[in-house]
Amino acid sequence: TATVTTFADQSVTNVTFSEITTASFKVSWQAPYLSNGEIPTYKIESINTNTGRKLTMEVLTYETTFTGLDPNTTYNISIMTENKPRNGHSVGLGPPVTATVTTLPLDELGLRAEALSSDSIRVTWRKITAKSKINEERFIVDLRKQDATYQVEVGADKSTYNCTDLSPFTAYPITLTYLSANGLLPEIYATTTVTTWPSAGQRVTNIRFPRTKFRSIMVAWSAPDKPYGIIKLYKVFLRSREDRRKIDVTAPKTETTFTNLYPNTAYTIIIQTENLQLNGQGGGIGKNSTATVTTLDDVYLGAVAMGTDIVRVTWKNESVLSKDNSRPSIILLSDGRVESQYEIVPGSWEQFFRNLSTFTTYTVTLMRFVSTDRDFSESFNVSVTTWPAVSPSDHPTCGRRRQPPTTWSPLNMTRRVTDQNSWPWTLGLYSSVRGGYPYCGGTLIAPDWIITAAHCVELAMNCITAPVGELFSYKALTSAILFARIGDHDLNKREATEMDRVVRSIIIHPQYKVQSGNREHDVALLQLAKPVPIGAEIDVICLPQTDSTVSSSTECVFAGWGPTLSSQLNVHQVSSVLTEGRVMIESKDVCQTFEKNGIPEGQACLATRNGNPCWGDSGAGVYCPDAQGQWSLYGLINRGKFLCVGQYAMSTFIPPHVDWIRKTVAAKNVT
Structure with missing residues (x-):
């Protein structure tokens, strides 16, 4: 479209427009009727009405062409005539003639472009009728970007072209030009922009572990240099062959932390990047990046009061060094007012704090520096209370060892022979139908009552179904x-401290299922025909509270005559002497990985290192000390595939059964 306004005198006339395209037009005119002089040039201005952009030309002829214009845009055109000076006097420019013209819209060619994938684009347009019979009319597809340049010619009879080998998630401007037969000027052109699909997430780099502790790992990584999309999130997987643990998390940032892990365990970290889709296309999860890391070992911090003014603190010596061995660990002992500090010497595993206040609770903190960062450490805490200043007769008689526990060598990860009578409540069970070896263990909880596993009673029933929930006479049935042998140590010797007591009556927990192999409520109480005298070599253990819990840092013990592993023969051999093993009470999730059928309620998971209980240890107690060095019964060794092998075992957790135990012991006896 075009409109023209003229002026008299030296103005041009008959302004017309031709060859109007989306980006160009040709303007023509006639010379003035009265020039009043020689016309050397015509001055033409083109002004974009949208942007105000001005283009100026001076020509000698009666026509010119403007190119590089915007599509579907109106331009104001002004043409002025300039005469040559005459007799030294300048005539100058004459009055302007104005006109308007609008370029064609882009729809002329119907240009369309769509991404086919993360590296290809399809360009389509409408076919047009050739303007020349000579087969020289053609299209030029032009795609330009920093990493890719296309300029291809296709015949006028074509209407599509695929651009390939492009970069993902990149906006490409596309220009389509239709050239006439002479090829001098573009007759029609169109432009559009299209973005290739985002690719799947790219691999992350520089996986690192800035914070590694004994139960946690902090993982950090660098985002892909060229993500080829918008990163939605990171998928981070933790895997371990040692404990079969699988933890999957999503992380919006380039770091995450895994907690509740196992000490001294190798973990594999797998990281994937997920890119967002673009209009429902592309993106997704990319390839894995992996790294491995090992958690630090537990220090197994423990604290026991040894008297009214002394506390013994123990730890695992090889676990307290800093990661680069540059900084010693520190133990702090504080009662809230006064703080004592001890710098751990490499190779040591215990420290006695003396001259403390009587009957005072102290917090023991071990700080281990786990990196070269001075401000970064991990701490382990336990509490302990010194004994009150009262006479020995005022102390509870249960759970007191007459000799302090012997220090374990940090290298001793298996069972060891006990000191004689060091566990005065431990006993062996014998039956005339089972032979002359203690087939199960038990624990003395009162002068005339023993606690053991219900399945140990079944083993001695001589194929007779045992009643549950009621006292019965073993001999009569x-x-x-x-009988129970109490105060024994070496089975090959008759010792002065040992004594035998016949079991008069038995009661199995009312919810135990006999002859089922089920481990739930695997508890039984045995009443002796005659009480045993309580003294230095024979004593009773304490029962815990019903809501008692045990910290994972508390070192517990079991003892029995079950077979032990021979380091020379690598087989389990019957032990003639009482042996003990150290255990930690873990969460059930730890043992869950080894149990396909799940872990029944009321079970406790024991971390045994390599000192597992074995057949013959069933029914024996799991003893845990409190901060005053008083021992309580927290578990009974259970049956199952953990026996003898592995680093974990199961036990029946005693606190939920304490009320039933106390009521039963207080009830009337069978005559």
Whole structure:
């Protein structure tokens, strides 16, 4: 479209427009009727009405062409005539003639472009009728970007072209030009922009572990240099062959932390990047990046009061060094007012704090520096209370060892022979139907009451179904003898401290399922025909509270005559002497990885290192000390595939059964 306004005198006339395209037009005119002089040039201005952009030309002829214009845009055109000076006097420019013209819209060619993938684009347009019979009319597809340049010619009979080998998630401007037969000027052109699909997430780099502790790992990484998309999130997977643990998390940032892990365990970290889609296309999860890391070992911090003014603190010596061995660990002992500090010497595993206040609770903190960063450490805490200043007769008689526990060598990860009578409540069970070896263990909880596993009673029933939930006479039901040997140490010797007591009556927990192999409520109480005298070599253990819990840092013990592993023969051999093993009470999730059928309620998971209980240890107690050095019964060794092998075992957790135990012991006896 075009409109023209003229002026008299020296103005041009008959302004017309031709060859109007989306980016150009040709303007023509006639010379003035009265020039009043020689016309050397015509001055033409083109002004974009949208942007105000001005283009100026001076020509000698009666026509010119403006190119590089915007599509579907109106331009104001002004043409002025300039005469040559005459007799030294300048005539100058004459009055302007104005006109308007609008370029064609882009729809002329119907240009369209769509991404086919993360590296290809399809360009389509409408076919047009050739303006020349000579087969020289053609299209030029022009795609330009820093990393890719296309300029291809296709015949006028074509209407599509695929651009390939492009970069993902990149906006490409596309220009389509239709050239006439002479090829001098573009007749029609169109432009558009299209973005290739985002690719799947790219691999992350520089995986690192800035914070590694004994139960946690902080993982950090660098985002992909060229993500080829918008990163939605990171998928981070933790895997371990040692404990079969699988933890999957998503992280919006380039770091995350895994907690509740196992000490001294190798973990594999797998990281994937997920890119967002673009209009439902592309993106997704990319390839893995992996790294491995090992958690630090637990220090196994423990603290026991040894008297009214002394506390013994123990730890695992090889675990307290800093990661680069540059800084010693520190133990702090504080009662809230006064603080004592001890710098751990490499190779040591215990420290006695003396001259403390009587009957005072102290917090023991071990700080281990786990990196070269001076401000970064991890701490382990336990509490301990010194004994009150009262006479020995005022102390509870249960759970007191007459000799202090022997220090474990940090290198001793298996069972060891106990000091004689060091566990005065430990006993062996014998039956006339089972032979002359203690087939199960038990624990003395009162002068005339023993606690053991219910399945140990079943083992001695001589194929007779045992009643549950009620006291019964073992001898009357089986015509056999069941007795306990208390105060024993070496089975090959008759020792002065040992004594035998016949079991008169038995009661199995009412919810135990006999002959089922089920481990739930695997508890039984045995009443002796005659009480045993309590003294230095024979004593009773304390029962815990019903809501008692045990910290994972508390070192517990079990003892029995079960077979032990021979380091020379690598087989389990029957032990003739009482042995003990150290255990930690772990969460059930730890043992869950080894149990396909799940772990029944009321079970406790024991971390045994390599000192597992074995057959013959069933029914023996798991003893845990409190901060005053008083021992309580927290578990009974259970049956199952953990026995003898592995680093974990199961036990029946005693606190939920304490009320039933106390009521039963207080009830009337069977005559």
